[in-house]
Amino acid sequence: MPAVQNVLVVGAGAAGSAAAIALARAGVRVDLIDTAASVNALGSGITLQGNALRELRALGVWEACRDQGYAFEGLGLRAPDPAGTLIAEIPELRTGGDDPPATMGMYRPALAQILIDRAAEVGARVRFGTRYNAFLQDDDGVHVDFADGSTGRYDLLVGADGINSQTRRGLGIDVEPRGIGLGIWRCFGPRPESVTRTDLIYGGPSYIAGYCPTSEDTLYAYIVEDYQDRSGLSPQQGLEVMRSLAEAYHGPWDEIRDNLTDASRVHYTRFSTHVVPAPWHRGRVVLIGDAAHTCPPTIAQGAAQAFEDAAVLADVIVRRDTLDEDAWAEFTDRRFARAKAVVDASMQLAQWQLDHERGDVPGLMRGISQMLATPA
Numbered sequence: 001m002p003a004v005q006n007v008l009v010v011g012a013g014a015a016g017s018a019a020a021i022a023l024a025r026a027g028v029r030v031d032l033i034d035t036a037a038s039v040n041a042l043g044s045g046i047t048l049q050g051n052a053l054r055e056l057r058a059l060g061v062w063e064a065c066r067d068q069g070y071a072f073e074g075l076g077l078r079a080p081d082p083a084g085t086l087i088a089e090i091p092e093l094r095t096g097g098d099d100p101p102a103t104m105g106m107y108r109p110a111l112a113q114i115l116i117d118r119a120a121e122v123g124a125r126v127r128f129g130t131r132y133n134a135f136l137q138d139d140d141g142v143h144v145d146f147a148d149g150s151t152g153r154y155d156l157l158v159g160a161d162g163i164n165s166q167t168r169r170g171l172g173i174d175v176e177p178r179g180i181g182l183g184i185w186r187c188f189g190p191r192p193e194s195v196t197r198t199d200l201i202y203g204g205p206s207y208i209a210g211y212c213p214t215s216e217d218t219l220y221a222y223i224v225e226d227y228q229d230r231s232g233l234s235p236q237q238g239l240e241v242m243r244s245l246a247e248a249y250h251g252p253w254d255e256i257r258d259n260l261t262d263a264s265r266v267h268y269t270r271f272s273t274h275v276v277p278a279p280w281h282r283g284r285v286v287l288i289g290d291a292a293h294t295c296p297p298t299i300a301q302g303a304a305q306a307f308e309d310a311a312v313l314a315d316v317i318v319r320r321d322t323l324d325e326d327a328w329a330e331f332t333d334r335r336f337a338r339a340k341a342v343v344d345a346s347m348q349l350a351q352w353q354l355d356h357e358r359g360d361v362p363g364l365m366r367g368i369s370q371m372l373a374t375p376a
Contacts, residue, residue, distance in 0.1 A: 002028050003316075003323040004155035008144060009033070010167055012126065015289025015306035016160030017115035020124040021059045022314030030124040031152065035131045039112050044188030044265060045220025046108045047198065047212050047297075050096030051372045052304035053104060055311055060122075062100070064114045070213040071101035072197035080204035084251020090362075093369040103198065103300075105212040105219070107188070111303075135170060137283045156323065157285045158313070160306075163272065165291035171282045177272040177294055180350055182207065183227035184297070185242045188265040191219040192255040201249055207353045209249040211256060221246075221256050224353070227270045235263035242266050271296040271350060275343050278336040281328050288313060293339045295346035298353075299368060305339050308376040334376055341371060 007023055009016045012034035020032040034040070048056070048069070056062045077088040092102040120126050131147045135157055142157045159167025163177050191213050200210040211221035223245045230238065239260065246257040260266070273295050280287045289306035312334045320327045345368045352359035 001321060002026055002318045003320045003327060004028060006154050007031070007156045007158060008142070008152065008154040009124075009158045009160055010132065011159070011161035011289070011291070012036070012039070012116060012128070013112070013160060013162060013289065013306070014115070014303045015291075015310050016158070017112070017119050018055065018059055018307050018310035019158050019160060019288065019313060020119040020126075021115065021122055022310055023317065024119065024124040025060075025122040026314065026318040028317070030119075031154075032119055032124045032126045033130040033132070034128050037129045039109065039116050039128075044108060044186050044267065045212055045214040045218075046106055046111060046303060047300040048104045048106060049300055049304055049372070050094045050100050050102050051375075052096070052307055053100035054096035054375065055304070055307035057100065058311060059115070059118060059307075061114050061118050065106060065111060066104070068110045068114070068215060069104045069106035070191075070215050071104045072213065073102045074197055076197060076199035078199050078201045078251055080201050080209075080249065082250055084201065084249060084253055086199075086251070093366070093373060095369050095372040097373075105198070105214040107214045107218060135285065137285060142284050155284065156317070159285060159287045159291045160289045160310075161291055163274075163290045163294050165287065167285065168276065168287055168291050171285060171287075173276055175274050175276050177274040179227060179270045179272055180296060180347070181227055181354055182271040182296065182350060183225055183230070184269055184271065185223045185225070185238075185245065186220055186267045186269075187222075187242060187260055188214075188218065188220045189256065189259045189262070191215070191217055192252050194252045194255070195219050199252065201253075204248040206245055206248070209246065209253060211252065219256070221253075230268045235266065238268060239263040239266045273343060273347055275340050279328055279332045280336070281331070284323065286313065286331075293343055295343040296350045298346045298349035299342070299365065301342045301346065301372075304372070305342055309335055309339070312376050338371065338376055342368065
């Protein structure tokens with residue numbers, strides 16, 4: 001019998017949805033809540049490395065994701081010259097094993113909907129537009145007061161409520177995300193026939209210009225710059241800024257830029273990072289995903305690490321009869337050092353960019369990929 005019988009999962013993003021699926025499928029009663037009115041995935045596209053695809057297969061959603069995504073096996077590097085010259089093609093290590101592809105791009109809202117649908121299918125009770133005001137725990141469980149006046153009692157509360165986690169703050173953990181000095185423009189649009197994988201251009205007036213196919217018909221593209229407060233820009237002004245930055249990049253970028261016409265498809269965010277020191281639990285409340293750790297998207301591991309958190313948490317709970325310190329020690333041993341290594345590597349790549357330093361990018365990426373090839 002699982003160590004817990006009923007669980008409240010706060011946050012219906014990647015970590016929360018995955019935890020809800022894994023626990024509900026094992027017979028645990030799960031309430032999955034989110035403050036958003038409906039499925040709400042910010043951004044445009046997402047790059048999923050092999051270890052993320054391995055977890056999607058374990059959750060029973062791989063086929064649905066594969067049908068809506070775009071799989072590829074390598075990475076291209078282009079020059080910031082008038083032709084966007086291809087200078088290298090780099091095969092990527094299959095961190096998910098021999099079966100899934102090395103990498104897949106996908107429309108982020110589509111992935112979010114697939115995960116929510118799967119959570120409901122396996123028995124989780126999904127409630128959007130729901131928030132809690134407070135929780136109070138004792139040795140046996142957690143009492144939760146919801147904003148609508150209702151209450152609930154749970155054996156475990158899982159805080160998967162993102163980078164600005166209410167649950168993290170409610171536990172009195174004073175770790176907050178910090179900006180690192182970089183900002184990223186992202187857009188979503190039609191896929192040119194020439195775009196069949198992620199290509200990156202380092203240099204030019206911005207740090208990175210890249211793109212990733214997300215389906216047979218779509219892609220998302222991005223440009224990384226020094227972070228600026230862009231909050232005062234209208235959507236149309238944001239579109240114009242991204243088009244202006246894209247003028248310096250060529251090859252497939254010429255067609256991508258010409259298709260950049262929908263201001264609602266352009267978003268700007270800063271790179272942020274934090275890691276909650278181990279352990280990530282306090283009594284019967286635990287943090288996973290962005291509530292516990294975030295990193296710049298320089299190695300595209302945000303969702304993958306969220307999925308791994310959820311998988312390990314569920315595995316520990318389902319295999320054990322008691323949620324005791326031995327169980328929490330196993331969860332910490334399997335997740336903390338691995339997630340921190342990913343954050344540290346992502347930060348190192350970002351710092352090399354800020355310092356205009358080449359660094360041993362292939363060596364760093366090879367080391368991280370080899371670690372991730374072994375399941376958490």
